[in-house]
Amino acid sequence: MHFRRLVFFCMLLLLFEGIPAQEFDPDSFSIAIRRSSAAITIDGTIEESDWMAADVAKNFFQQFPFDSSFAKTITEVRMTYDEHHIYIAATCFDPDPGNYVIQSLKRDFSYPASDAFAVYMDPFHDKVNGFCFSLSPLGVQREGTLEGGGQFGVTTAWDNRWFAEVKQYDDRWEAEMAIPFKTIRYNAGQPVWRINFSRHNLKENENSSWVPVPRNFNVAMLAYTGRLVWDQPPAKAGSNVSLIPYIAGGTFSDYENNEGHLTGNGGGDAKIAVSSSLNLDLCINPDFSQVEVDQQVTNLDRFELFFPERRQFFIENSDLFSDFGFRRIRPFFSRRIGLNNGLPVRILGGGRISGKLNRNWRIGAMNLQTEGGNPLGADPQNYTVMAVQRQIFSRSNLAAIVVNRQAFEGMKPVNSDYNRLIGLDYNLYSADNKWRGKFFYHHSFDDNTKSAKSANAIWLMYNDQKMTLMYNHEFVDRNYNAEVGFVPRQGYFRFEPIFNYRFYPANGKSVNNHGPELYLSQYWENRNWKFVENQARIRYQVSFQNRMFLAASAEDLYIWLQNEFDPTRTGGVPLPDSTGYRNQNLNLEFASDFRKRLTCLVAATGGNYYDGKIWSASGELAWRLQPYAILSLKFAHSQISLPAPYETAGLSLFSPKFEFSFSRSLFFTTFFQYNTQAGNFNINARFQWRFKPMSDLYIVLTENYDTGNLSVKNRALVFKLNYWFTI
Secondary structure, eight states, rough: HHHHHHHHHHHHHHHOOOOOOOOGGGOOOOOEEESSSHHHHHHHHOSSHHHHHSOOOOOEEEEESSSSOOOSSSSEEEEOSSSEEEEEEEEEEEOOOSOOOOOOSSSSGGGGSSOEEEEEETSSSSSSSSEEEEEEETTTEEEEEEOOTTTTTTEOOOOOOOEEEEEEEESSEEEEEETTTSSOOOTOOEEEEEEEEEEEEEEEEEEEEOOOOTTTTTTTTTTTOEEESSSSSOOOOOOEEEEEEEEEEEEETTTTEEEEEEEEEEEEEEEEEESSOOOEEEEEOOOOOOOOOOOOOOEEEESSOOOOOGGGGGTTTTHHHHHHSSBBBOOGGGSSSSSSEEEOOOEEEEEEEEEEESSSSSEEEEEEOOOSSSOOOOOOEEEEEEEEEEEEEEEEEEEEEEEEEEEEEETEEEEEEEEEEEEEEEEEEEETTEEEEEEEEEEESSSOOOOOOEEEEEEEEEEOOOEEEEEEEEEEEOTTOTTTBBBOOOOOEEEOEEEEEEOOSSSSSSEEEEEEEEEEEEEEETTTTEEEEEEEEEEEEETTTEEEEEEEEEEEEEHHHHHHHHBBSSOOOOOOOSSSEEEEEEEEEEEEOTTSSEEEEEEEEOOOOOOOOEEEEEEEEEETTTTTTTEEEEEEEEEEOTTTOOOOEEEEEEEEEEEEEESSSSEEEEEEEETTTTTTEEEEEEEEEEEEEEEEEEEEEEEETTTTTTEEEEEEEEEEEEEOOOO
């Protein structure tokens, strides 16, 4: 049955393939980089003789709102290097100088919401992994990694040292970057890298790039990068060791149990370059108190929610470990280490080696040890993860992973308390990125002798200018147990196709594109093959030239409850298991023009909900006091009406946030979360002073209150000081 569906899907793909847009060969774009003859001063002024003699990347192409013409705004880029740095100079001409759209002065700004210049660098020439460095017209820096070919943009959680300055003129702004060879990973002796540049000019409502990128793809896509040709291939960067010690302290008060104590902590990280492309990370007693709190959501799902990793130790090359499986079938999820049901578990120490051996081989291994006697009384745990990836064909790869959790009593492992997993993934990326796919098989091992412990899936997607077609099926055995992963649902088979078509109006004056989407998701319980869930949705979306967005959808949902469930998740009478419900609802989504100082996102839903009714609204209002502050309010309210004896509830979540950027190195953020479903009101205030590159002082205040009477539950005030030493 499923084979016939796949054949039918492929026939549809051939039948409906649209007329391709004009395409360019990325290899026809090439820029030479030559060693500088004199020192380059990073001051935002492009006047050294080496800049005048350098090759120029120019004649950028539009990527938005259209991708069939040259850019209206002119951008020119030059490159050179010396023993220690790669230098990039960009001249961004501006027919209407000033009045830039700047999100804030805070590092790692949102590229889509700011005027900016960006460089996308692929040192391995594999079109799969790379780095991005960006600057706003006010000199605000943004850096990140490119994973999976850049299909989802830039992962800005990665932080590292580099230097830049910007200077503004009447008709342009000029930017200079100095990126240390020690900051990036590359293969020493590689004569050709891949590279692209982009320019975001929101005043002209234009995004452009040197190598043209089709507008249905992210501009950071590494499949569309030109050739960076070195006059002398860069050698190894030499000794590259960074030490990042920290000290932390503070007070904690538990008012519910009438307890309080002072806290003190110290430890640090080390980053050691084993080679120019392979890095060793070590940590001793890492502290993550500077990490911002998770943004809460109203949870009406029957399964566990996913929250992303924010801790710096796990970030670099994180995709090598975390991209196995699917979003909800993850064999490894780093937040399982150092956190237990939301409570912190002390990590005593650990190490991680990751990176490239050469163009085709990529490896990673980590080992971490946690302390016992945590708030849940768990034994000390040791975590080991090993991954290897082999690139095949033009951009695809074959990858394997091993995950092991082992409990200890003292120095002795507990033989009955372990969980292990092995997995094999094939990741498909075509040369032009129109074809993408994933095929995987994973198997878990534990002290439970039962069988049925595997998970597998096939996902295949075709995406061109006009059409997106996707086929997906998943199979998770009932005893599959990835304890160090994220698998909220077990014992099922899923079938999930998607069809999306986009129309591009010929005049393009107000609407950029519009079109329908058909979506189907079906689940079967895989022990008796009982049909337990069906979600069918038809959606129509309109994207406007002024960056506004509007979508409406109608959905039909059938759910057979395999376990009893409280639809409000507030402790009310649960709906019984082995009961079925069919619901219909209507949904509306709207996003305003984010270039404006005042913006809004709104989503609304109304219809049936199990045995009753629901209407809900959520969204965000934001006011940008450019460039010094962003005042925002996220909100969500769900009104649920169910017949007796089940709960009728109004669930509200309000999250005001105040972000102040006093300079490019001094920031203050206050974040409130009022959640009636969780019965908690949280306040998180964070002060950050970046007194030297990658060296920070944090002062963080966290308070939690009961939403019923606003009595304080607990309060913590902590400080943390870390300093980045480069040896």
